[in-house]
Amino acid sequence: MSAGKDKLGILAGGGPLPGRLARRCLETGRPVFIVAFTGQTEPSSVEGVPHLWTRMGSVGPTLERLHAEGVTELCMIGPVHRPTIRELLPDLRGARMAARIGLGARGDDGLLRGLGEALADEGFRLVGAHDLMEELLAKPGLLTRRAPTDADRADIDRGLLVARAVGAVDVGQGAVVQQGVVLAVEAAEGTDAMLERAGALLRAAGGGVLVKARKPQQDTRLDMPTIGVVTVERAAAAGLAGIAVEADGALIEDAAAVAEAADRLDLFVVCLEPGR
Amino acid sequence: MSAGKDKLGILAGGGPLPGRLARRCLETGRPVFIVAFTGQTEPSSVEGVPHLWTRMGSVGPTLERLHAEGVTELCMIGPVHRPTIRELLPDLRGARMAARIGLGARGDDGLLRGLGEALADEGFRLVGAHDLMEELLAKPGLLTRRAPTDADRADIDRGLLVARAVGAVDVGQGAVVQQGVVLAVEAAEGTDAMLERAGALLRAAGGGVLVKARKPQQDTRLDMPTIGVVTVERAAAAGLAGIAVEADGALIEDAAAVAEAADRLDLFVVCLEPGR
Known part of the structure; x- marks a missing residue:
């Protein structure tokens, strides 16, 4: 403070x-x-x-x-x-x-x-x-017991690419990817509604990650991507494997509570190294 | 043929x-x-x-x-x-x-x-x-009695920018824009589901356009953006003002039937000059 x-x-x-x-x-x-x-x-x-x-x-x-x-x-x-x-x-x-x-x-x-x-x-x-x-700012590293698999990491990379492309034209900050397929891109509906839609499209094949990334041109004083316990719960309800945000590029409402909820619901939450 | x-x-x-x-x-x-x-x-x-x-x-x-x-x-x-x-x-x-x-x-x-x-x-x-x-290929020009207003044209420009950015990362081909705000971006859910969502987010302020654009890297033998009477009906049900596609960059299932349906439902359908 x-x-x-x-x-x-x-x-x-x-x-x-x-x-x-x-x-x-x-x-x-x-x-x-x-x-x-x-x-x-x-x-x-x-x-x-x-x-x-x-x-x-x-x-x-x-x-x-x-x-x-x-x-x-x-x-x-x-x-x-x-x-x-x-x-x-x-x-x-x-x-x-x-x-x-x-x-x-x-x-x-x-x-x-x-x-x-x-x-x-x-x-x-x-x-x-x-x-x-x-302490709100996401720090690099894994918050949870569950870790992303190689397939999850490939989906995270793709989600980052997509979220940044969408952010660059000032639309949204999030995307959901499963096995290389972009299930949903966030615009005005917000993350919760996007997660619900992605859940309906998710296939039984496993995996599925929510990626939130800062818009490249964004003023961080005004609107940082934010996740919290509710985000974890909605991602779990959608059937996703985990959540990825950028360290130094996202806020976590309560990192300990987020980790606890994610461990309880068996999701991973990972904060990617900046500039990745 | x-x-x-x-x-x-x-x-x-x-x-x-x-x-x-x-x-x-x-x-x-x-x-x-x-x-x-x-x-x-x-x-x-x-x-x-x-x-x-x-x-x-x-x-x-x-x-x-x-x-x-x-x-x-x-x-x-x-x-x-x-x-x-x-x-x-x-x-x-x-x-x-x-x-x-x-x-x-x-x-x-x-x-x-x-x-x-x-x-x-x-x-x-x-x-x-x-x-x-x-004859399926969209030809430049306005298909309908209703024409886009200046505000609609600004939304079309924004929709094109967004649809191309999303297409460039190989996600979807469509976006819905109202008064500069991107209401929805298409991913795996398809155009119909995107239109339904956009309809729920549309404000009473008027306007709202569906823009479909070819992915920049797309092989046109495989997957061209396509609109038809059903697209017009769903856009109308969502409360949109009109639809824009790229001439030579989209297929129209039946241009006469699309024009008739759009005139009946008071939407515009415009095929933009290529390269715009």
Whole structure:
């Protein structure tokens, strides 16, 4: 955790990470304020933490509140359901920001980058979740008892190639590969829906890996590939053999819990050496 | 239709095209023999045409029959459900061919290319469906009353970029884009399942295009992107504004029927200039 005493604003997506970051701030004495979004943030994230519940579209009041609270650094953390980003930008300030961001001409990453630029223009400094909670960043190595076979490793290589190609055109971050066949590529549906589809296409032949990779051009302060216990459970439900992410290129919500769940469900979870 | 009197073998996938090609042969006096695959070929395709029903895995007997029938040219036509290609390669000759093709190391296109090479080694000359029925090949221009708007054209450009990037890593041929957001990318699930998913993600904001593009490295004798009336109906059911394919880079099962269906359902169908 950075030693800075500047007040941190947390723009809270779903999952446990926003709440964990907030509690970390409280524990280390760093001033913190959470912006919780209806339909996105888990209510437990804001318990005992100064916060504002708002709609994503309510941009003007949110910015004013952040300024009034004296927030200077902002961290976007936790997965956000993408389609709502645009639908919920209705107020005047939101509309101006939407115009500035250039809705309609960009992919997901472009949208997020535009949002980051717009927030910077508002005087906020953006920081990445992994700069504040370094332990989230995937470290190279195998997390589980089960290890990928040679066939799994070939599928991982193919999945990396595909995920990066799709990421390079700013679409998604994930793919599912079984025995060289790409069962599913992630776009707007998100990882969970992709895993469900891949499960329906998986053949009895064995194997099957989920690979998540950072988009090559991605601003890591804004949107890192993230896995957690839920990802492991959904991959197991789909019948996959394991999960691969890039070390230093993905966040793991709770590495010990992920390893425990994967061992229990007999999956491998491997964090590939950077630059592989 | 080529004037050749060499006997043509048709390896029949689904849909109406195998039957249409066979009847064209009969009409023009060209000797023809259909190999129909259980679970793939429509029974109507073989009516009145010399044929063999077989399983895809029954490679030895099929090759022997083709040789015995005096077939010298082969045409693969009609969509094939991919996952079965491998599952159904069980006999000895099939297993040898599978080893030669290199199952496990390739994507769809690699598999098909390997199959083509193996058939060439068996003494057959492979021809593309569009070499035999030139009218199938998409011609540049708008097929429908409805035309793409500027926003649709921007989505088409983005869809082309994405479909080509995904095709370049030998995954799929299609993508669905709405207002710059890539709703779905096609992999093993096929176009119909992708359209259904895209329909569930489509927002009320309007627009939405299906783009199908040839894989850059694809052997056009083996697997051209194909659309037909069913594609139009499924795109309409998904709520899309239209469909774009590449002229000279896609097959249209029946351009007049596709145009009629699209006009009835108020979609556009546009065939983009090659090289765009």
